[in-house]
Amino acid sequence: MSSPPTTKGSVISKVLVLGLDGALQAGFLARASGTCFSYSLYTSLGIGIGVTRFEHRGFVDITLQLWSLPHHEQWQRTIASFTKGRSATVLVVRPDEVARIPEIVSILERPDGEPVTIVQVGQEPVDETKTAIITDVFARSVLTHNNASIPDVLMCLGDLIMDSVQRQRIDMFLIPPEDCPAAIPERDFESGLLNSEVEVQAIRSLATSLGLECDDDECFIPLAKGSAVVNLWTASVKFYPILCEMCENKCTRKSSICIVSTHNGWSRGDLGEKALLTMAKIYALSTGDLPKDVVSQLNASASCAKFRASSEYDSTAVQEVLSALGYRPYESRWTLLDEAMKRVLVGKLSADAYDTLNRLLQKALTRCTH
Structure with missing residues (x-):
């Protein structure tokens, strides 16, 4: 392994949780995340999101965003849009589902190059047939860990994220069923309309760790063609195009950007599903890991047919800025x-x-x- 860093750092990574049984994936999510998980997208897409934090090998604090995605053939394209920006993938299967791993990972572009960990819920031995299936899909050898635990899986994920050498094999953890029982999310009827003060503090802490500025109510995220402002209490997103700053019209446009239109769903623990959603929006905007429809909204909001360069700015400089941002003058179309x-x-x-x-x-x- 590479030499450890001299100073302690922090890492935030997105990890997919895939399988054939949403309840089994939910059980893994609940055990891995403790009380910090959300099912705000469960009713519509069957998606669950969990957050877990741990110290990795004593040198770095790792925060994992665990995205449990369902296996639905009719939703394949929609679900695939949520796989972007991942650092690793966990497959949660029962012993009789190992043979269907090629089907499970078909949602990924290149399974053979994917940092993957497999969790088999059940102690049934992994025979040569199963090993051959896994090796054929991922083009790597398989190392089996018997009587493993979910913390073992999380530590392995940390190794995959921090050290590329670990990606040269597939670690397969055999976990007792009682340590990863299937779970059905419970509806939380007490979630309020606004994030709580404790949740806002946690959201602000995440934003600060990403190098973003916040005031008491909002988080400010610089983008290529303007600035996004996320309300820490309501999770609403506004976009202010840079075009307006150079325009003689003083309309000062601000567009609402819809990333997830609903915050109703299931949540557990100190962080409600709306707080997790707020964090997800801030993280996605700051890293650029956005769905195509959101990118389209931002691009549409960044353009304006009524734009006229302000006399306060040098026209040549304005054109250079607009060109650098990807705008084309009307005459050139x-x-x-x-x-x-x-x-x-x-x-x-x-x-x-x-x-x-x-x-x-x-x-x-x-x-x-x-």
Whole structure:
């Protein structure tokens, strides 16, 4: 292993929890996270989120965000969007489900290069057939740990995250069923409309550890095309585009960004599901690990058809800034005729059709200018 760091640090990592039985995954999540887990997305997608913290080998404090994702063929594409940004994956299976591991990991892009740990809930020995299946999927040897515990699994995850050498094999932990019983989340009817002061302190602590600024009520997250502001009490997200700062119009746009539209669900422990959701939003925005629909919302909010550069700024400097941010001036975009000519050149549109389109556009332009 690599030499330990001289000063103690901290690491926050996302870990997937996959399997065939959502209740068994929930049991693992509950035992691994203690009381700090949430099922705010369980009713719609069957997703659970847990947080666990531990000291790894005496040199670093590791915080794991455990994302339990269900196995649903009809939701495969939707569920796959939640796999981004992961540092490792845990497979939670029963002995008779080991043969279906190739099916479970089909949601991952490249299972053979994935940092993976397998948890078998049950002490049935791992025979050569099962070993061959695992080796074939991940292209690595298998090391079996009998009579293991969930803390053993967490420590192994820490090794996978901190040391790439550990990824050259697959660690398979055989855990007694009583140490990882299946669990059905209980509904929490006492969750309030706002995060509590204790929860806000925990959220602010996470934001500070990510290098973000906070005041009493909000967390400020700089993005490429503006700033996101997350309310620490309500979890709402506002986006302020940088475009507005250089515009002579003083409309000062602020757009609401929907990352998860509901906060109703199940939660347990000191941190309610809404507090965990607030943390997840801050973490996702700060790391850029965002679903495509959120990226689309941010891009749409960052653009404005009414933008006019303020006279307070040098026009050349404004254009350079906008170009660096990925904005294109309207004049540089392809016109309809440009697109038509491209099709003519590749044989997808006849020259006669192009001439007809050109005449129609010229007539329309003449009407508009008279």
